[in-house]
Amino acid sequence: MIKDSYDVVVAGAGPGGSSVSKTLAELGFSVLMVEKRQEIGAPKRCGEGLTMNTVDIIGEIPQECIRQKIDGATLYAPNGNHVLVDLGAEGGYIVERKAFDKWLAVRASRAGATVVAHAEVTDVIKEGSQVTGVRILVGGGEEKTVRAKVVVAADGVESTVSRKAGLNTTNKLVNVDSGYQYEMSNLKLETSKRIILYFGNDIAPRGYLWIFPKGPDIANVGIGTAMSEKPAKWYLDKFIKDHPEIFGQSSIIEANSGGIPVGGFLENMVLDGFLVVGDAAHQVNPIHGGGMKEATIAGEMAAKVIAKAIEKGDVSASVLSEYNEMWWKERGSKLKKVEKLREVVEKLSDSDFNMISESLTSDVAIGLTRGGKMYSLAKILMKNPRLVKLARHLI
Amino acid sequence: MAWKIDNEKCLRCGACVSVCPELALELKETGIVHDAKKCTLCGICEKVCPVRAIEVKK
Numbered sequence: 295m296i297k298d299s300y301d302v303v304v305a306g307a308g309p310g311g312s313s314v315s316k317t318l319a320e321l322g323f324s325v326l327m328v329e330k331r332q333e334i335g336a337p338k339r340c341g342e343g344l345t346m347n348t349v350d351i352i353g354e355i356p357q358e359c360i361r362q363k364i365d366g367a368t369l370y371a372p373n374g375n376h377v378l379v380d381l382g383a384e385g386g387y388i389v390e391r392k393a394f395d396k397w398l399a400v401r402a403s404r405a406g407a408t409v410v411a412h413a414e415v416t417d418v419i420k421e422g423s424q425v426t427g428v429r430i431l432v433g434g435g436e437e438k439t440v441r442a443k444v445v446v447a448a449d450g451v452e453s454t455v456s457r458k459a460g461l462n463t464t465n466k467l468v469n470v471d472s473g474y475q476y477e478m479s480n481l482k483l484e485t486s487k488r489i490i491l492y493f494g495n496d497i498a499p500r501g502y503l504w505i506f507p508k509g510p511d512i513a514n515v516g517i518g519t520a521m522s523e524k525p526a527k528w529y530l531d532k533f534i535k536d537h538p539e540i541f542g543q544s545s546i547i548e549a550n551s552g553g554i555p556v557g558g559f560l561e562n563m564v565l566d567g568f569l570v571v572g573d574a575a576h577q578v579n580p581i582h583g584g585g586m587k588e589a590t591i592a593g594e595m596a597a598k599v600i601a602k603a604i605e606k607g608d609v610s611a612s613v614l615s616e617y618n619e620m621w622w623k624e625r626g627s628k629l630k631k632v633e634k635l636r637e638v639v640e641k642l643s644d645s646d647f648n649m650i651s652e653s654l655t656s657d658v659a660i661g662l663t664r665g666g667k668m669y670s671l672a673k674i675l676m677k678n679p680r681l682v683k684l685a686r687h688l689i
Numbered sequence: 690m691a692w693k694i695d696n697e698k699c700l701r702c703g704a705c706v707s708v709c710p711e712l713a714l715e716l717k718e719t720g721i722v723h724d725a726k727k728c729t730l731c732g733i734c735e736k737v738c739p740v741r742a743i744e745v746k747k
Contacts, residue, residue, distance in 0.1 A: 330718060339702055414718070434718065452703035452716045465707045472704060472739040526739035551739040553704025 296410060296432060299441035300326045301604055303428055304407075304448055305415040305455045307334045309352075309586045310572025311448035312398035313593025314600075319405035321601045326440065327399070327407050328430055330414035330449075335395030339451070339552030340586075341475065341506045341514050342394075343489060345386040348587035351594075352398075359394040360387045361508040365487050369659065371651035372494030372644040379656045388489075388506050388514070418445060418459040418568070424610075425459055425567035444600050444609050445568050448593070451553045453574035461565050463574060467521070469558035471501050471583060474526035475516030477508070477548035482540050486510050492533070493647045499523070500640045501583075503533055505540075512547075518554055518583050520640075526551070556580040557633040559626055564614040571596050577621075579629060580636040581663050588625060595620045628665035635662055635671070638687055646681065650674055691746045692728055696720055698742035705734035705743060 302318055304311045307329035315327040343364070349355060364386045367379040403409045416437065417429040427441040447455035451470075453463040486507035493502050501518035508514065517530040534541045555576040563570050571577065572589035579588065599617040603609045642650075653674045661667030668688040675685035703716040713727035714734060732745040 330716075332718065337700070412718070450703065452706035454706060454712070454715055457712050464710050464712075467708050467733050467737060470704065470708055470737055472737055473702075474739040521736075525741040527741075549700060551700040551702040551704065553702060553707045553737055553739075555707070 295408070296326060296413070296430065296438060296440060297408075298439075299427075300324045300408075301442065302326075302444045302446060302600060303328070303415075303440055303442040304446040305428065306330075306448035306450055306572070306574070307399050307409060307411070308395060308448060308450060308572060308589065309398055310574070310577075310589030310593045311446070312395070312402045313590045314446050314448060314571060314597045315402040315407040315409070316398075316405045317594050317597030318601060319402060319407040321597070322406075323601065323604065325402075325407035326442075327402060327409045328413040328415060329399075329409070329411045332412045333392070334399050334409075334411055335392040337548075338391040338550055339473070340391055340550075341504055341516050342388050342391050342508070343386060343506050343584065344389050344586055345584075346384050348590065349387065351587065351590055355387065355389070355394070356397060359389050359397050361390050362388040362486055364388060364489055364507075366489075367659075368488050368490045369651065369654070370490065370492045371648045372497065373648045375648060375651045377651050377654045377659065378488075379659045381660070384660070388508050390508075415449070415455050418455060420459070423566045425565055443567065443604050444614070446596060446600070447568070447570040447574050448572050448589070449574050451555060451573045453570070456570045456574055459565055459568050461563070461568065461570060463560065463570060463576070465553070465555055465576065466558055469556060469576070471518035471520045471554040471556050472522070472526040473516060473518045473550075473552040473554050473583070474530050475514055475550045476530070476546045477512070477550075478515050478541070478544045479512045479547050481511050481513055481544050482542070483507055483511060483513065494644050496644070497533060498529055503530065516550070520556070554578060554583040554585075556583055556636060559629060559633070561618070562615070563618055563621070564611050566611045567609045569596055569600070569614055569617055577625070577629075579663065580633040581639070588629070591625060592621055595624070631665035631668065632663065634687060635665075635668065638684055641684055646675075646678070649678060692723055692725065692730060693744045694721055694723065695742045695744075698740045700740060702739065704737045704739060708733045708737050
């Protein structure tokens with residue numbers, strides 16, 4: 295099934311890998327996408343939320359991948375004060391990653407890419423500085439050498455393939471959130487149409503806790519924390535115990551954990567014959583930790599640059615670096631602002647969160663997640679003289 | 690001096706792998722593989738683990 299050589303080999307079959315593979319296959323290139331796990335999309339490391347503007351990029355998503363349509367968010371301050379954020383037509387979906395990732399891979403395969411699960415890139419082959427192929431452990435048994443003009447690392451947060459190729463993608467501890475999540479059933483939810491986010495230094499130090507409904511009484515209940523005294527799981531278990539009105543009769547139907555890159559964007563994401571996309575390249579929104587949109591966009595950019603480089607007969611880093619430029623222009627510049635916002639938010643005390651919740655509006659909340667409305671938040675912070683310096687960091 | 694993982698607790702998410710400065714950890718289908726020759730016992734992996742499955746003693 296796996297041939298000796300391809301135009302492009304992609305390590306990892308998440309949204310990033312499938313985006314690269316589908317786009318390149320559609321352009322007529324031979325593509326092999328391998329996934330080390332035995333099942334694409336599982337186990338999930340994700341709250342499964344997808345904004346509508348991501349859907350616009352990906353295209354119409356089949357019904358079997360969608361669990362719940364979302365039209366709003368409720369943000370809870372530590373004192374219980376809450377802000378209703380109307381996402382309206384913007385909204386989004388809670389998807390079933392197990393089905394969604396498989397559908398993305400199926401789409402890539404229909405475009406002509408060869409997809410193989412339970413096949414792991416164990417090493418990257420280089421001739422001098424040029425990446426020329428990979429070693430792949432197929433089905434846990436046979437190890438095979440596959441040559442490629444370009445190798446793409448889309449292997450998720452662990453980002454092992456890049457580092458084996460010689461590109462340092464190691465996350466700094468300060469830039470990783472520890473994530474933990476249960477998929478729970480028999481919950482008492484007011485509505486399944488709104489996601490709920492809880493903030494507070496005792497609830498989720500330097501992060502937030504989420505409830506993403508997947509149905510009237512089913513939801514992903516998760517948490518992201520960083521540099522916290524106790525592990526993420528401890529804070530989530532405590533919250534569940536403290537809220538019997540939601541979780542009193544609930545059950546746990548799945549447990550997930552994960553590291554979430556929330557900053558530390560890479561100036562350089564290419565080598566000779568090599569590039570990296572998605573979580574592996576830290577391409578995640580630093581304020582909410584969502585990565586599917588970023589991986590999809592970056593995947594398409596990477597594919598276009600690779601296509602041009604192969605056609606030109608020059609896949610050197612200097613040609614592939616057009617991907618760096620494109621990404622930083624379109625996404626990096628915005629996400630860098632969001633990273634700044636994260637740095638400000640992580641310094642807020644519980645009383646600061648309470649104060650912000652008094653004045654935060656829907657459009658400011660939504661704008662902030664996209665790297666905008668920084669001045670609006672700064673104005674709110676400046677109401678407290680102690681926060682003036684912090685507010686200046688935003689503008 | 691020791692690096693230990695509790696494989697019952699570990700959910701194979703790879704958060705530890707992502708922060709290891711020495712690439713001493715790898716996420717395999719069977720779980721986290723630790724290379725004692727590369728490991729400097731810096732303890733970053735212990736701090737990032739969402740379930741504290743890792744214990745590092747200097």
